[in-house]
Amino acid sequence: MLEPACQADVVIVGAGAAGLSAAHRLNSAGVTTVVLEAAPHVGGRMTTEKVDGFRLDRVGRLLSTSYPGLRTTPGLDALALRPFSPGVLVHAEGRVHRAGEPASAGGTRGALDAARAFVSPPRWTRQRATAAAPPVSRAFPPLGGALDQARLATALGRIATAPVERLPARPERPAGRALAARGMPARTVEGFLRPLLAALLCDPDLTTSSRCADLALRTFASGRLCVPEGGADTLPELLAAALPPGTVRTGVRVTSVSTTSVTTAAHGELRCRAVLVATGARAAAELLPGLRVPPFHPVTVVHHTTDEPPIADAALLLDADRRGPVAHTAVISQVDPSRAPVGRALISSTVLGAPPTDTDRTVRAHLAALYGTATHRWELLAVHHTPDAVPAMPPPHDPRRPVRLLAGLYVCGDHRDTSTVQGTLRSGHRAATALLADLGVDSTAAAAPVPTSTAA
Ligand SMILES: Cc1cc2nc3c(=O)[nH]c(=O)nc-3n(C[C@H](O)[C@H](O)[C@H](O)COP(=O)(O)OP(=O)(O)OC[C@H]3O[C@@H](n4cnc5c(N)ncnc54)[C@H](O)[C@@H]3O)c2cc1C
Structure with missing residues (x-):
């Protein structure tokens, strides 16, 4: 079971670049987060x-x-x-x-x-x-x-x-x-x-x-x-290292999500005020039935x-x-x-x-x-x-797919934006902004936004 200290305002599923960057923005606005990662390490595809x-x-x-x-x-x-x-x-x-x-x-x-x-x-x-x-x-x-x-x-x-x-x-x-x-x-x-x-x-x-x-x-x-420098995993590892200790929990697979809780395969249930699914597209569609899976x-x-x-x-x-x-x-x-x-x-x-x-x-x-x-x-x-x-991003491609599914349930990752690290980071920022708005938290308290100019 995850110990009570692990409970947080927001549970983020997936410690790739998208989930970790969203965690930073939420934390800097004073919203506590826990990031649950199925793999034994952070980074997702950036390993x-x-x-x-x-x-x-x-x-x-x-x-x-x-x-x-x-x-x-x-x-x-x-x-x-x-x-x-x-x-x-x-x-x-x-x-x-x-x-x-x-x-x-x-x-x-x-x-x-x-x-x-x-x-x-x-x-x-x-x-x-x-x-x-x-x-x-x-x-x-x-x-x-x-x-x-x-x-x-x-x-x-x-x-x-x-x-x-x-x-x-x-x-x-x-x-x-x-x-x-x-x-x-x-x-x-x-x-x-x-x-x-x-x-x-x-x-x-x-x-x-x-x-x-x-x-x-x-x-x-x-x-x-x-x-x-040092490898692609430097980026997610820097993000993870700069979060408050205990925020990221590796080796925890989430099996279902709702607007107020997540259930894990071997660590019980966590209650929270909102859930952000930050897995790749295929895993996101398993947790959020009906979500489109791109080629x-x-x-x-x-x-x-x-x-x-x-x-x-x-x-x-x-x-x-x-x-x-x-x-x-x-x-x-x-x-x-x-x-x-x-x-x-x-x-x-x-x-x-x-x-x-x-x-x-x-x-x-x-x-x-x-x-x-x-x-x-x-x-x-x-x-x-x-x-x-x-x-894949065949035409017509919407690089700003919705990240807010319901009040309390959000999704981010490269499949919501452009399929690049830049799109990944921006999707995490968009999801954090939507979430803060629903929680009634002033998002200007969070760190500066990812600008859209020159973004791929
Ligand atoms: C071979 C390759 C080449 C690429 N080339 C480029 C490039 O040249 N330039 C570029 O900008 N981008 C490139 N990319 C894309 C870039 O790596 C991705 O866009 C980015 O890493 C996606 O990050 P993410 O956080 O959205 O998803 P991911 O990195 O996939 O992270 C999702 C995380 O969620 C976890 N997870 C999944 N299911 C669960 C669950 N049920 N419970 C808990 N955790 C779960 C996964 O283990 C994973 O750690 C490439 C990717 C690959 C694989």
Whole structure:
């Protein structure tokens, strides 16, 4: 049984990023919470396996320095972000190119840089451990000719500075079809935009709403792709550590909920004034019958190690040729050295969709082509497959699904917003705000809201 000290105003079911961020907002408004988590650890999908000094993320690692929730969610002040090198590398037509990189000098690329500086002051550079610039190799030529590069820079600059309220005014259709109508050269679309969006949306067929795709592109153009230092689980662990002691209870599975109580599998019943279900979509629908379960994009992340990094660059390498299962890969130890022991390189690669048969062999063969090096001596560290990794967002997609079901019963998580960490944090904030209003608590007493501008 949960001891009486565990009773609270609000019971939150699930200690992923959504539930933990909501707990912070409720606590800072003076509302006591208890967070019940079925797993033996916090974090949900943002978990990191620790093996022989390596830190191996289950998630596909693409956060952005322009996610407002990373800056404004209470409890995340100590979060250190490790940026990838600017832009991306793309393997297109058998060669590696650099693309989408901000410029340091004038011209149209300078305009893009200025646009980025305008939209996203680089606050993340003030955070711990981001001062050291990630390694960048100058060996890779830019994608396309000078005109292609200028047009891409202008298009990214435009989307970076477009007011976020204007994006939903565009017609909504599947992202793949919208791309074809953008008037960009095929080389830019197929060699850069398509693989970039597939990576950002975890959607290889680009069936996602074009509005969500625009938001994802805006996020890319107005910030830097990054990972939390030390692993994806750093984010939920920081949130959990900053809550009052005893708030989070792991190893407690909730089996039913009402507006005033939750029942657990092995720890009895808890009474409360309100319940917030912050599980993934499928578990939420089990506790809240009738809740819609979206289709999901499955994702597989494969981790290898070797003694020498295959490239001296901290870039995200996208595959545009689609001659193998890997959608994107990175020498993640170049981005965040804390993820591998000294003298070892960690290569993390993402397969979108169901994992191929004989995953290690096919992924290794594809990585040999992408990095242009032999991979047969690389050591496989882990294969993480998550069937319900990312809720699909086909058109029409409502990024503000209701979080208040009844007075006393609320739901949050990436399935209520956009399927990103930013959407997850924002859904937790929206649910906490609705809950405080119903409890008659002044929500301005809670910490600053997650702004909607620049949010993906
Ligand atoms: C492979 C992969 C790649 C991804 N790539 C990206 C990316 O590149 N960029 C990005 O922004 N996002 C990405 N995401 C998405 C991001 O990780 C999620 O949006 C986010 O972690 C969702 O958080 P959540 O709190 O909503 O849900 P979850 O993290 O799923 O947390 C829900 C918690 O509820 C618990 N729970 C469930 N049922 C019960 C119960 N009955 N009782 C008690 N507890 C329960 C679970 O154990 C879990 O801990 C990726 C996800 C995956 C898996």
